Amino acid sequence: xxxxxxMMGGDFAPLEAVKGLQEFLQKNSWNATIHCIGNESVLLxxxxxxxxxxxxxxxxxxxxxxxxxxxPTKALREKTQSSIAIGFRLLATGExxxxxxxxxxxxxxxxxxxSIKPMxxxxxxxISSVIPKLNGSTGLLLDVGLNADCKPEQLxxxxxxxxxxxxxxxxxxxxxxxxxxxxxxxxKGNLLAQATYPxxxxxxxxxxxxxxxxxxxxxxxxxxxxxxxFTGNILLKMAESVYDLTIKRGIEDNYLQRFHYENYGGTxxxxxxxxxxxxxxxxxxxxxxxxxxxxxxxxxxxxCGKISQELLS
Amino acid sequence: xxxxxxMMGGDFAPLEAVKGLQEFLQKNSWNATIHCIGNESVLLxxxxxxxxxxxxxxxxxxxxxxxxxxxPTKALREKTQSSIAIGFRLLATGExxxxxxxxxxxxxxxxxxxSIKPMxxxxxxxISSVIPKLNGSTGLLLDVGLNADCKPEQLxxxxxxxxxxxxxxxxxxxxxxxxxxxxxxxxKGNLLAQATYPxxxxxxxxxxxxxxxxxxxxxxxxxxxxxxxFTGNILLKMAESVYDLTIKRGIEDNYLQRFHYENYGGTxxxxxxxxxxxxxxxxxxxxxxxxxxxxxxxxxxxxCGKISQELLS
Numbered sequence: 001x002x003x004x005x006x007m008m009g010g011d012f013a014p015l016e017a018v019k020g021l022q023e024f025l026q027k028n029s030w031n032a033t034i035h036c037i038g039n040e041s042v043l044l045x046x047x048x049x050x051x052x053x054x055x056x057x058x059x060x061x062x063x064x065x066x067x068x069x070x071x072p073t074k075a076l077r078e079k080t081q082s083s084i085a086i087g088f089r090l091l092a093t094g095e096x097x098x099x100x101x102x103x104x105x106x107x108x109x110x111x112x113x114x115s116i117k118p119m120x121x122x123x124x125x126x127i128s129s130v131i132p133k134l135n136g137s138t139g140l141l142l143d144v145g146l147n148a149d150c151k152p153e154q155l156x157x158x159x160x161x162x163x164x165x166x167x168x169x170x171x172x173x174x175x176x177x178x179x180x181x182x183x184x185x186x187x188k189g190n191l192l193a194q195a196t197y198p199x200x201x202x203x204x205x206x207x208x209x210x211x212x213x214x215x216x217x218x219x220x221x222x223x224x225x226x227x228x229x230f231t232g233n234i235l236l237k238m239a240e241s242v243y244d245l246t247i248k249r250g251i252e253d254n255y256l257q258r259f260h261y262e263n264y265g266g267t268x269x270x271x272x273x274x275x276x277x278x279x280x281x282x283x284x285x286x287x288x289x290x291x292x293x294x295x296x297x298x299x300x301x302x303x304c305g306k307i308s309q310e311l312l313s
Numbered sequence: 314x315x316x317x318x319x320m321m322g323g324d325f326a327p328l329e330a331v332k333g334l335q336e337f338l339q340k341n342s343w344n345a346t347i348h349c350i351g352n353e354s355v356l357l358x359x360x361x362x363x364x365x366x367x368x369x370x371x372x373x374x375x376x377x378x379x380x381x382x383x384x385p386t387k388a389l390r391e392k393t394q395s396s397i398a399i400g401f402r403l404l405a406t407g408e409x410x411x412x413x414x415x416x417x418x419x420x421x422x423x424x425x426x427x428s429i430k431p432m433x434x435x436x437x438x439x440i441s442s443v444i445p446k447l448n449g450s451t452g453l454l455l456d457v458g459l460n461a462d463c464k465p466e467q468l469x470x471x472x473x474x475x476x477x478x479x480x481x482x483x484x485x486x487x488x489x490x491x492x493x494x495x496x497x498x499x500x501k502g503n504l505l506a507q508a509t510y511p512x513x514x515x516x517x518x519x520x521x522x523x524x525x526x527x528x529x530x531x532x533x534x535x536x537x538x539x540x541x542x543f544t545g546n547i548l549l550k551m552a553e554s555v556y557d558l559t560i561k562r563g564i565e566d567n568y569l570q571r572f573h574y575e576n577y578g579g580t581x582x583x584x585x586x587x588x589x590x591x592x593x594x595x596x597x598x599x600x601x602x603x604x605x606x607x608x609x610x611x612x613x614x615x616x617c618g619k620i621s622q623e624l625l626s
Binding site: 180219 | 458503532
């Protein structure tokens with residue numbers, strides 16, 4: 001398998017990307033070839049300093065990078081020699097099986113949507129976040145920001161995408177899928193939730209358990225939690241801030257540790273034809289290592305193929 | 314001032330209501346007369362057991378109570394001798410200046426909306442929650458569930474109501490008002506947030522500081538945070554569950570302690586003509602004590618009058 005890694009994306013790139021790559025290569029139990037996309041003259045001394053044998057990776061020189069504050073569409077179109085533009089080109093032509101970057105999120109989304117494209121039958125691609133459960137397991141919340149306004153049919157399809165991801169990537173046997181809402185009974189909620197409930201109830205692809213409330217996000221009621229991207233994004237960022245504040249308060253706790261984004265690495269874009277993983281801007285080595293391993297899993301378990309099959313079935 | 318307290322509302326009523334009343338009366342720095350609405354034959358022995366001198370309170374006998382699972386409108390109409398129905402009658406006739414119950418939330422809302430009614434100029438009443446800030450101060454989030462679907466003009470008015478509450482009840486000099494959103498820049502967000510931003514920007518009644526994100530809820534960027542009731546309700550319940558899980562994990566921390574709902578007692582309904590405070594079903598003594606003190610503040614500082622003036626100005 002061939003995985004493209006943008007070495008220049010993220011606040012602490014390329015150093016942390018190099019360190020994460022080093023961590024990955026030390027075990028590399030997946031036998032993956034990593035295509036390191038970035039400025040060769042910057043990368044080579046770093047590889048040398050971190051004992052990365054350049055014969056074990058592929059270096060793809062990128063003259064340019066897309067900055068954090070650049071306009072995504074404009075930058076992708078104009079900066080053809082940027083690491084993100086090159087990554088998507090190689091992914092589109094099939095030289096790569098997956099592409100990872102912690103760089104400009106907007107450019108990653110634009111690339112995923114327009115150079116990779118949603119697969120047939122997908123109404124809207126979505127991004128998700130894993131949720132650490134109090135019982136030790138892991139759940140999934142989606143959408144977490146790609147789709148601020150959603151239609152009921154879209155939420156209904158996010159449930160299918162999330163269900164497959166939970167099954168094949170998180171390896172949950174029969175994921176319990178729930179609708180995030182303000183009350184448990186059918187009929188509760190805003191107009192979107194009210195209209196989505198009956199669709200989920202009839203959805204043969206999933207095991208729908210009904211509505212759950214904000215207080216149930218961290219318990220074991222549901223494995224896959226569906227909501228619009230506005231609500232999901234605000235919840236996700238609030239949960240991240242809870243982790244930050246426990247650190248500020250000097251609280252050490254194994255469960256709360258699991259809220260640290262580095263443990264999960266990045267967010268896959270679900271519903272596009274090939275694995276695309278978007279990292280947090282503040283990614284450190286562990287996040288890069290975890291993103292590469294997530295890409296390996298997504299390729300090996302053919303999550304895109306499984307989504308495509310399910311939607312066409 | 315005359316405050317009506319439903320002694321029969323809440324999972325641990327009447328015992329915890331009696332204990333909370335006892336706590337309040339021990340200091341009663343407000344010189345308030347508490348009208349204890351409930352079943353006299355149940356209350357008298359409890360008052361006796363908790364050394365509450367019945368000459369210091371008024372007992373209003375209520376033959377009936379509205380249960381948790383009863384239909385709000387139907388129960389309020391049919392159970393005319395229930396503590397909630399009696400409370401709203403006394404509030405409407407002016408015998409009470411405020412009414413508090415930890416009973417059936419739906420019945421409390423229906424009573425607030427239909428027997429007390431929104432004041433002139435109010436598009437939709439709202440409920441809020443206080444937010445413990447990491448810097449020790451207290452913020453306000455609204456709406457937290459009364460209005461699952463909102464219009465931009467409603468959010469714009471919630472900002473005014475929240476601003477006045479923050480100023481006069483939380484005693485924040487010039488509250489910083491923000492719109493909860495998925496990004497900081499104007500133009501970000503779902504259709505509702507996009508349409509609300511320009512209204513808030515032009516709103517002369519408030520000091521609008523722009524959008525804040527989910528990660529900013531507990532920091533000091535904003536004092537008053539405006540959102541639709543769907544998002545707010547889910548956030549509030551999630552925050553409450555974070556408190557619960559720190560307890561489960563055996564974490565003791567002064568800041569996280571402040572997330573305990575008992576510290577705030579209850580949620581006032583803002584925008585109705587008289588103070589109505591709705592308690593959490595699981596209210597214990599401290600919550601009842603705090604709700605009575607909140608009612609005193611709301612009466613003394615004439616928050617309803619100030620809202621009315623501001624909306625008509």
